[in-house]
Amino acid sequence: MINFFDRLKKRIIIFLLVLGPGIITAVTDNDAGGIATYTVTASLYGMASKFLILPEMLLLAVTQEIGARIAIVTKKGLGDLIRERYGVKLSLLIFLLYFVVNQGVVLQNVSGLKAVFELFNLNWRFFLIFTCVILIFLVTLFDYKRLQRIFLFIIIFYLGYIFSAILSKPNWREAFIESFIWPKKINFFDITFWFSRIAVLGTTITAWGQFFVHSYIIDKKLDIQHLKYERLEVFLGAFITNFFSWMMALAVTYTLFVHNIKVDDGLKAALAIKPFAGDLAYIFFSLGLFGASILGLVIVPLATAYVFAEIFGYQGSLDLSFTKGKYFYGFFIIQLLIGLIAALFPQTSLFKLTLYVDFLNGAMLPIIFYFLLKFSEDKEIMGKYVVSGASKIFVRGAAILITIAVVISFIGKLVEIL
Amino acid sequence: MLYFSQLLNKKVLTEDGVDLGFFDDFIILISDIQPKVTKLVIKKNKKTIFVPINFLLKINKNFVIKKNYDLANLQANELFVLRNLLDKQIIDLTGNKIVRVNDVAFQKQNFDYFLVGVDISLLGILRRINLEDIFIRIMRFFNLNLKSTFLSWGQIQPLELTRGYVVVKGKEEKLAKMLPEDLADYLERTSIENVRRIIKLLDKRKAREVINSLNLNYQSFLIRRLKIEEIIDILSYLDSNEVVDILLTFNSKKREEIIKNLPQDFRKKINYLLRYSSTPVGEIMIVEYLQVKPDNTVKEVIDKIKREAADFSFLTTIYVVNEQNQLIGVFSLHELICQNLDTFVYQFMHQNLIVVHLKTPKKVVLHKMFKYDLQVLPVIDNNKKIIGIVTIDDLKDIILKNLKI
Numbered sequence: 001m002i003n004f005f006d007r008l009k010k011r012i013i014i015f016l017l018v019l020g021p022g023i024i025t026a027v028t029d030n031d032a033g034g035i036a037t038y039t040v041t042a043s044l045y046g047m048a049s050k051f052l053i054l055p056e057m058l059l060l061a062v063t064q065e066i067g068a069r070i071a072i073v074t075k076k077g078l079g080d081l082i083r084e085r086y087g088v089k090l091s092l093l094i095f096l097l098y099f100v101v102n103q104g105v106v107l108q109n110v111s112g113l114k115a116v117f118e119l120f121n122l123n124w125r126f127f128l129i130f131t132c133v134i135l136i137f138l139v140t141l142f143d144y145k146r147l148q149r150i151f152l153f154i155i156i157f158y159l160g161y162i163f164s165a166i167l168s169k170p171n172w173r174e175a176f177i178e179s180f181i182w183p184k185k186i187n188f189f190d191i192t193f194w195f196s197r198i199a200v201l202g203t204t205i206t207a208w209g210q211f212f213v214h215s216y217i218i219d220k221k222l223d224i225q226h227l228k229y230e231r232l233e234v235f236l237g238a239f240i241t242n243f244f245s246w247m248m249a250l251a252v253t254y255t256l257f258v259h260n261i262k263v264d265d266g267l268k269a270a271l272a273i274k275p276f277a278g279d280l281a282y283i284f285f286s287l288g289l290f291g292a293s294i295l296g297l298v299i300v301p302l303a304t305a306y307v308f309a310e311i312f313g314y315q316g317s318l319d320l321s322f323t324k325g326k327y328f329y330g331f332f333i334i335q336l337l338i339g340l341i342a343a344l345f346p347q348t349s350l351f352k353l354t355l356y357v358d359f360l361n362g363a364m365l366p367i368i369f370y371f372l373l374k375f376s377e378d379k380e381i382m383g384k385y386v387v388s389g390a391s392k393i394f395v396r397g398a399a400i401l402i403t404i405a406v407v408i409s410f411i412g413k414l415v416e417i418l
Numbered sequence: 419m420l421y422f423s424q425l426l427n428k429k430v431l432t433e434d435g436v437d438l439g440f441f442d443d444f445i446i447l448i449s450d451i452q453p454k455v456t457k458l459v460i461k462k463n464k465k466t467i468f469v470p471i472n473f474l475l476k477i478n479k480n481f482v483i484k485k486n487y488d489l490a491n492l493q494a495n496e497l498f499v500l501r502n503l504l505d506k507q508i509i510d511l512t513g514n515k516i517v518r519v520n521d522v523a524f525q526k527q528n529f530d531y532f533l534v535g536v537d538i539s540l541l542g543i544l545r546r547i548n549l550e551d552i553f554i555r556i557m558r559f560f561n562l563n564l565k566s567t568f569l570s571w572g573q574i575q576p577l578e579l580t581r582g583y584v585v586v587k588g589k590e591e592k593l594a595k596m597l598p599e600d601l602a603d604y605l606e607r608t609s610i611e612n613v614r615r616i617i618k619l620l621d622k623r624k625a626r627e628v629i630n631s632l633n634l635n636y637q638s639f640l641i642r643r644l645k646i647e648e649i650i651d652i653l654s655y656l657d658s659n660e661v662v663d664i665l666l667t668f669n670s671k672k673r674e675e676i677i678k679n680l681p682q683d684f685r686k687k688i689n690y691l692l693r694y695s696s697t698p699v700g701e702i703m704i705v706e707y708l709q710v711k712p713d714n715t716v717k718e719v720i721d722k723i724k725r726e727a728a729d730f731s732f733l734t735t736i737y738v739v740n741e742q743n744q745l746i747g748v749f750s751l752h753e754l755i756c757q758n759l760d761t762f763v764y765q766f767m768h769q770n771l772i773v774v775h776l777k778t779p780k781k782v783v784l785h786k787m788f789k790y791d792l793q794v795l796p797v798i799d800n801n802k803k804i805i806g807i808v809t810i811d812d813l814k815d816i817i818l819k820n821l822k823i
Contacts, residue, residue: 083518
């Protein structure tokens with residue numbers, strides 16, 4: 001019996017050791033852009049907007065897990081592998097596309113942050129610049145360990161959504177039935193509902209997320225014996241993420257949806273919630289958005305910087321000093337600053353921009369899954385950890401499913417524009 | 419110089435025009451010195467064949483190989499360029515990532531192709547996507563003359579390559595940071611074009627050190643192939659005795675022509691040395707020494723060193739001469755530094771002198787050096803005037819030749 005507890009203790013310690021990449025990546029998938037999408041869809045369709053959330057969680061977990069597995073086995077980033085296997089031309093093209101997509105995501109998060117400052121009636125220009133400067137200093141000066149602690153701490157802000165969900169006095173039974181069993185409150189054959197459903201999937205599974213989980217695990221220097229625990233952590237991350245997004249939908253559904261109020265600015269939805277759920281819910285909702293924006297604002301430029309370093313063969317690690325990692329940190333800073341400057345000009349149309357970003361993100365996902373499949377099934381790369389048999393079919397299925405979803409949402413958006 | 423990226427996917431034809439497919443890869447034989455290309459890989463309809471390089475006739479728009487070519491298999495110690503080298507991460511000994519292999523350069527020497535180095539510059543990447551020329555032209559418009567930077571083969575550990583890593587020897591990151599002696603070592607195994615290119619890339623001081631470290635055969639080999647202006651340029655980097663050695667390998671007509679074109683100061687020095695070059699000591703003597711007066715102070719001597727001896731390749735001993743320029747004393751740098759700044763030279767110089775003459779046999783010079791534990795001896799004429807010095811460095815060849823291990 002004592003033996004059992006000892007082993008359990010040891011396992012928990014190892015798990016805490018690997019804790020980070022999976023949770024941080026997955027939770028950051030709920031960044032400002034994600035929250036905006038969840039809020040708008042929840043105000044339109046209520047808890048039905050979370051219908052099929054369980055398979056969606058599985059998809060996220062599977063795709064992140066495959067990245068984690070390749071990262072731990074090969075100790076090479078996705079960028080490394082693409083450059084080494086497919087040469088300069090393709091990797092350069094992918095990097096350009098990736099940079100633009102991530103820049104868009106950064107911009108979404110800057111606007112998220114701006115919305116928070118406006119919600120709290122602060123001088124948003126000053127605080128936006130102030131926050132970006134602080135972030136740059138933190139990332140360049142702190143090492144991996146301390147930064148990860150900060151990232152994990154920021155996740156606490158997401159708890160705000162749980163509180164505001166409870167304060168909205170939801171009908172739990174109905175919410176469960178709508179999201180997990182069968183949505184009764186909407187027209188099941190309404191095609192726009194399905195489009196919005198896929199849009200939600202698109203904000204959860206992202207191009208940068210696939211690259212980031214990969215690079216971040218390598219930066220953590222995990223070994224092959226951590227593989228088991230890392231997979232568990234990735235699954236936990238997928239669960240937490242979807243749990244939070246479910247709570248978000250809950251908070252919106254039982255304030256806006258039941259009162260038939262439709263919002264088109266997801267970031268300002270907190271204002272609309274206020275009359276129904278009270279000041280406290282309003283504050284919690286805003287705090288959640290604050291955490292999400294900050295996390296997105298740090299993680300996404302880092303994801304760009306990692307891939308740049310990988311493709312061009314420079315040192316890319318949070319443990320580097322600024323002089324040693326000048327390219328790595330340089331790209332982080334450039335992307336952050338472009339986002340900041342663009343947000344300081346009020347005339348930029350964020351709505352249109354978000355649309356284009358989602359387009360590109362969608363276009364990149366199938367390409368990334370192609371690479372993930374190729375690498376994970378290559379015996380030369382993966383050795384005895386090569387993906388085969390049932391899990392191969394499962395992963396392929398997931399990739400195909402996401403690709404189909406992306407193509408459909410592509411067409412949907414095209415129809416919307418025309 | 420041939421770049422791998424420019425060869426890739428060229429058509430391969432036989433001399434009578436039969437299409438064999440596309441050039442897919444080179445196979446190189448791994449070695450410490452320049453790896454030789456042994457085979458080329460040709461791809462046609464997803465099938466690959468290996469053809470030994472000796473069937474290759476020429477590379478122009480296409481690869482042309484002999485019509486009665488054979489096939490070969492991969493052997494031990496052979497590597498693919500595309501699969502094992504191109505795009506791979508270059509790391510230093512401590513595992514830090516430096517950059518990736520952006521392109522690989524080859525050199526044709528007689529009938530063989532050698533790998534000379536890997537391109538690690540931005541130009542390498544641009545070349546791969548066919549934008550190099552445009553970029554260079556644009557940059558030239560802004561008065562920037564861009565050149566590729568290379569990692570020489572000598573800097574890469576061949577053993578690690580077979581394990582999939584491109585590991586750089588040492589922690590140094592750039593070519594220019596390489597020790598001149600190492601680079602010279604490397605250059606001796608490489609081609610003449612490479613040497614000229616690399617020497618042009620280096621700053622003058624470094625270039626001089628590199629050329630100085632090359633052996634004589636190689637120096638004259640190098641210089642024989644250059645234009646007269648280039649020879650002058652390179653000779654002006656060298657120590658005067660090295661220049662004399664090199665000049666002596668030319669015939670008298672060519673020698674005269676070169677000397678005529680040297681700068682005035684330098685010409686004087688060379689003519690002076692050439693005059694003595696037929697004697698055993700004169701052959702190895704150099705004229706880079708410092709002489710001071712007995713009533714100079716230590717401070718004055720130090721100032722003189724800074725002023726006149728800054729670019730000496732060797733300075734350990736300083737000579738003291740009287741009004742008639744006769745050698746009367748000697749002291750070492752060590753002894754100089756230990757004195758107070760206002761002490762006079764005659765107060766601490768040694769007056770019992772160990773000297774050699776022009777006609778002293780080299781062996782005797784060496785014996786004297788060993789016996790009195792000196793690294794440098796003054797060469798004097800019959801009037802006790804100093805005409806040059808001999809350093810242990812210049813006797814290296816004799817020492818090595820007589821070394822029995």
